[in-house]
Amino acid sequence: MNCLYNGPILYKDQILEGKALVFDSKVREIIDEDHLTKDSYEHVNKINAEGNLISPGLMDIHFHGYQGYDIMSSDPQDLISLAQKITANGVTSFLATTNTAPLSSIESALDTIRKLKNKNIEGAEILGAHLEGPFLSPLVPGAQDPSSIIPPSFEWLEPYTDLVYMITIAPEVPGALSFIDQVCSLTNITVSMGHTNATYEEALLGIEAGISHATHFFNAMTGLHHRNPGVVGAILSSNHVTCELIADTIHVHPGLFSLLLKTKGAEDLVLITDCVPPAGLPDGTYLKGERWIESKDGQIRLPDGTLSGSSLRLNQGVNNFKQHTNCSISEAIQLASLNPAKVIGLDNKKGSLELGKDADIAVFDVNFNTLLTFVNGNLVYRR
Numbered sequence: 099m100n101c102l103y104n105g106p107i108l109y110k111d112q113i114l115e116g117k118a119l120v121f122d123s124k125v126r127e128i129i130d131e132d133h134l135t136k137d138s139y140e141h142v143n144k145i146n147a148e149g150n151l152i153s154p155g156l157m158d159i160h161f162h163g164y165q166g167y168d169i170m171s172s173d174p175q176d177l178i179s180l181a182q183k184i185t186a187n188g189v190t191s192f193l194a195t196t197n198t199a200p201l202s203s204i205e206s207a208l209d210t211i212r213k214l215k216n217k218n219i220e221g222a223e224i225l226g227a228h229l230e231g232p233f234l235s236p237l238v239p240g241a242q243d244p245s246s247i248i249p250p251s252f253e254w255l256e257p258y259t260d261l262v263y264m265i266t267i268a269p270e271v272p273g274a275l276s277f278i279d280q281v282c283s284l285t286n287i288t289v290s291m292g293h294t295n296a297t298y299e300e301a302l303l304g305i306e307a308g309i310s311h312a313t314h315f316f317n318a319m320t321g322l323h324h325r326n327p328g329v330v331g332a333i334l335s336s337n338h339v340t341c342e343l344i345a346d347t348i349h350v351h352p353g354l355f356s357l358l359l360k361t362k363g364a365e366d367l368v369l370i371t372d373c374v375p376p377a378g379l380p381d382g383t384y385l386k387g388e389r390w391i392e393s394k395d396g397q398i399r400l401p402d403g404t405l406s407g408s409s410l411r412l413n414q415g416v417n418n419f420k421q422h423t424n425c426s427i428s429e430a431i432q433l434a435s436l437n438p439a440k441v442i443g444l445d446n447k448k449g450s451l452e453l454g455k456d457a458d459i460a461v462f463d464v465n466f467n468t469l470l471t472f473v474n475g476n477l478v479y480r481r
């Protein structure tokens with residue numbers, strides 16, 4: 099049994115002072131700190147948080163790679179290294195997010211993800227997969243490979259429904275609405291709208307068919323015009339469509355962070371990284387699939403200037419969001435812990451510190467730098 103003490107604890111949605119958090123693989127008890135001297139806690143491994151915030155670990159549901167390691171690699175060791183590296187960012191679990199690529203490449207990435215799903219790999223837990231495509235709009239590929247975009251096929255997806263928690267799709271492409279309807283009625287997969295050229299009306303039809311989430315909101319979708327409200331307008335005016343935000347201040351102007359918080363509320367906003375393999379490496383030119391991308395000054399771009407994912411750390415995203423809005427510490431963290439867990443239906447066991455939930459814990463300083471990270475109660479990172 100372990101115990102974290104001497105720091106405020108973000109427990110459920112409250113910040114508690116003078117308490118200690120007792121856990122093994124699950125959160126077991128919240129006790130008064132002075133009870134730690136009692137005999138019954140004599141054999142508990144006591145870890146001093148030294149005044150820092152004891153927080154739920156972060157969950158990244160849109161994440162492609164980090165420090166040179168790529169989710170699309172079919173080498174399990176690459177995924178294990180990746181999962182270990184991101185614990186330094188306070189991330190305790192994630193959806194391995196595939197790119198739009200030839201189906202055989204996506205299939206081999208999924209086979210590797212399946213081998214490691216929910217395994218103890220001394221790093222962040224790989225929960226499953228998020229498929230970013232290949233059923234996107236060829237008109238809005240962003241940095242996805244347009245030559246691999248194909249029409250939606252439920253038959254192709256079916257063997258992976260145990261593994262996939264989310265799929266990003268453009269609702270206006272032929273066959274999309276019946277695909278969305280099948281996915282939503284036959285599986286637990288969350289269908290997300292993204293890389294889409296839909297009109298406002300087409301986007302609403304997608305939402306009616308079952309779309310409940312928006313992939314990197316504002317990016318790679320039709321924007322808001324008062325006579326042509328586009329995908330952005332459809333999502334902002336629909337209740338219960340949650341939104342991903344890349345809070346690196348590059349993908350979306352930080353002036354919109356508080357607008358988004360006002361319109362969507364702290365319940366329906368999810369911070370993600372959309373982080374790609376060159377993130378965390380020195381500036382330079384890197385090969386991504388068969389294309390070169392350039393990493394410079396925190397921005398990662400294709401040669402034509404298109405942003406190609408981010409180099410954001412999720413804890414930095416939490417800090418950026420907090421800095422640019424008036425939200426509380428607990429709200430800022432909720433956007434990257436409980437909210438993503440809710441979006442993929444895992445909030446019964448992850449996303450917050452509550453009795454019986456998984457002991458996924460991060461200890462952050464006042465700038466959300468990570469000091470300690472625990473996954474299912476195991477210490478996996480110490481600065």
Ligand SMILES: [Zn+2]
Pocket residue numbers: 160162195230372407
């Ligand atoms: Zn992405």
